[in-house]
Each structure stands twice: as C-alpha cells, then as structure tokens.
Amino acid sequence: MPLPSKKAIVLLSGGLDSATTAAIAKSDGYEVHALSIDYGQRHRFELEAADRVAKALGTQSHITLPIGLGQLGGSALTSDIDVPVDRPPESIAEGIPVTYVPARNTLFLSIALGLAEVTEAADLFIGVNAVDYSGYPDCRPEYIAAFERLANLATKAGVEGTLQFRIHTPLIEWTKAEIITRGTELGVDYSLTHTCYAPNEVGLSCGRCDACQLRRKGFAEAGIADPIAYQG
Numbered sequence: 586m587p588l589p590s591k592k593a594i595v596l597l598s599g600g601l602d603s604a605t606t607a608a609i610a611k612s613d614g615y616e617v618h619a620l621s622i623d624y625g626q627r628h629r630f631e632l633e634a635a636d637r638v639a640k641a642l643g644t645q646s647h648i649t650l651p652i653g654l655g656q657l658g659g660s661a662l663t664s665d666i667d668v669p670v671d672r673p674p675e676s677i678a679e680g681i682p683v684t685y686v687p688a689r690n691t692l693f694l695s696i697a698l699g700l701a702e703v704t705e706a707a708d709l710f711i712g713v714n715a716v717d718y719s720g721y722p723d724c725r726p727e728y729i730a731a732f733e734r735l736a737n738l739a740t741k742a743g744v745e746g747t748l749q750f751r752i753h754t755p756l757i758e759w760t761k762a763e764i765i766t767r768g769t770e771l772g773v774d775y776s777l778t779h780t781c782y783a784p785n786e787v788g789l790s791c792g793r794c795d796a797c798q799l800r801r802k803g804f805a806e807a808g809i810a811d812p813i814a815y816q817g
Contacts, residue, residue, distance in 0.1 A: 591614055591615045591616060591708065592615065592616045592618060592645075592704055592705065592706035592707075592708070593610045593615035593616065593617055593618065593706055593708040593709065593710055593753075594618050594620055594697045594700050594701045594704065594706050594708070594709045594710070595607045595610050595617050595618070595619050595620065595644075595709075595710040595711075596619075596620055596621075596622075596693055596694075596697055596709075596710065596711045596712070597619040597620065597621050597635045597638060597639060597644075597647070598621065598622075598631055598635060598712070599621070599630075599631035599632060599633070599634030599635035599636075599637075599638060599778060599779050600631060600634070600712070600778055600779065600780050600796075601764065601765065601768065601773075601775055601778045601780060601800065601803075602712035602713075602714060602756055602764060603635075603638075603711075603712040604638045604642075604768065604773050604775070604777070604778050605712065605756065605764050605765075605767060605768035605771070605773055606710050606711065606712035606755060606756060607619060607638065607639075607642055607644065607710070608642060608768055608771040608772070608773045609710075609755045609767070609771065610708075610710045610753070611642060611643075611644075612771055615708065615710075616645045617642065617644045617645055618644065618645050618646045618647075618648075618700070618704055618706060619635070619639045619642075619644040619646065619647040619648070620647075620648050620650065620693075620696065620697050620700055621635040621636075621639075621647070621648070621649040621650070622649070622650055622651075622652060622692075622693055622696065623649055623650065623651040623652070623653075624651075624652050624653065624654040624655070624663065624686070624689065624692075625651075625652075625653045625654050625655025625656065625663050626654075626655075626662050626663060627661075627662055627663065628662065628779070628781060628782055628783070628784055630779045630781075630784055630788035631779045632649060633779070633788075634777060634778050634779035635647075635649070636649070637777040638774075638777050638778060641774055641777055642773075648700070650696060652692065652696070654686060654687075654689070654692070657687065659686075659687050660683065660684060660685060660686040660687065661682075661683040661684045661782070662684050662686050662782060663686060666683055667683075668683075668684065668782045668783040668794050669682060669683065669684070669794065669795060670783065670791065670793035670794050671793050672795060672798070674798075674802075677795050677798065677799070678720075679720075680720060681720050681721065681722065682795060684782055684794075684795065684796075685721055685722075688723075689723065690711070690713065690721075690723035690724070690728075691723060691732070693711070694709065694711065694732050694736075694752070697709050697711070698736050698739075698740065698750065701748075701750065702740050702741065702742050702748070705742075705747075705748065706748075707748045707749055707750055707751060708750075708751050708753060709736075709750065709751070709752050709753065710753045710754075710755070711729075711752065711753070711754060712754075712755075712756050713729065713754050713756070713757055714756050714757055714759065714761075714764070715757050715758065716757075716758060716759060716760050716761075724757075726754070726757060729752050729754050729757070732752055733750065733751065733752040736750040736752065737749065737750050760803070760806070761799055761800065761802060761803025761806070761807075762802075762803045762804075762806035762807040763807075764803065765803050765804055765807045765809055766807045766809070769807075769809055774812075775811070775812050775813070776812035776813060778813070779813075780796045780797060780800045780813075781794060781796060781797050782794040782795065782796050782797075785816060789814060789815070789816050790813060790814070790815050790816065791815070791816050792815030792816055793816075797815065801815075
C-alpha cells in the first residue's frame, strides 16, 4: 500500500527563486500545492509566469488569490514610484529599497498558512533569500523563525497539535548562482520565469533594475546562459 503524500504549500511568484523552491519541494517528495498572490503588482507578467511554472512542474494544485495591496501603495512595485535602474552592486546591497512592499511576506505567509491548515499541509515553502537580495526585513532568517512560532500559536491545528507547521526556506543562504545551478540540475525551465521589476508593455525584461541585474549576474557566475531576452 503506497504511503500518503507529504503535502506542501509553496508560494509561487513566477520568478526564478520561487520556481526553484517549488522544484526542490517536489524533489524532496512533497505533493506541491502552489499559491500565487495577485497583490496589485505593476509587473503583472509574473502571474502569467507563475501559471506557466506551475503547469511545467506538474503541481497538484495552483491557486492565484487577489488581495490588492496596490490600494495601500508605498512601494515602487504597487504604486507610481519609479523603479531604480542601473544601480551599482554596492548600492543594491545597501538599505531597504523602494521596491520593498510593506508587510508583503507576512501577508503571503499568513494566506499560505490558512491554505496549509485547510489542506492539512504541515510544510510551507517560500523562496526568500538573504544573500543576493537587497535588505528586505521579511527575508531574514530571524523573521522566518518568528513566523514559524506564530504559525503554531495562531492556528487551531497548531494549538490542538494536529499539525506542527514548518517554514522551509531552502534558498535563504544561497547565492543566485547556486540557486540557478540547483534549479538547472532539477530541470527548472527558467525561460518560463519572470524576474523584472520594470518590464515593457509586452513583458520584455528591462535588464537594468535590481532584480534583472541580480538575475544576470547569477547566470553569469553559474556559467549558464540566461534563456530570457532583455530590452538592453
């Protein structure tokens, strides 16, 4: 008699990090239930990418949930604030950039936690990274540890002990090159992903924003050709 599948909720943005995270969860034997969030982001091509990635990976399910953070504003990703371009590496590594979306990962993980409780999935995966990203406060290991404690305090399943929730962050200490190398080993098709914060009207990546620069640097350092096209 086959053993029951391990279930995992994987936050899937459509970028290369979340695609790699989903592939890792699947390779670790989890039944992957993908969750994407339509939060009013200006670079909405990533939602189309998330759908492509979910289909390519053969996830058990894929939900896209709207929450409309664009109404709050406060970020270059959700309101009429210019996305920084052509920043030197030392600037990218300093401070919290205007592309930070207030409380985004807290909201995303909370929704994923609700889905996990309903789905009876003890494991949540999120592709946060504390190495190559700018200093987003909700990508740090101490934040993830705090949310995991909250998850087990704030849920019926956690309080009753029917589930012990775990937040998995397999990429958190990897460089972008290491992420791309591992994803390539797992067969991730990075041509399906979308990374850019400032694509043009047809979704072509700018090649100049922080996200594009980190992606291009990662592929170069991994010695692997980036399969997407750029405006310049």
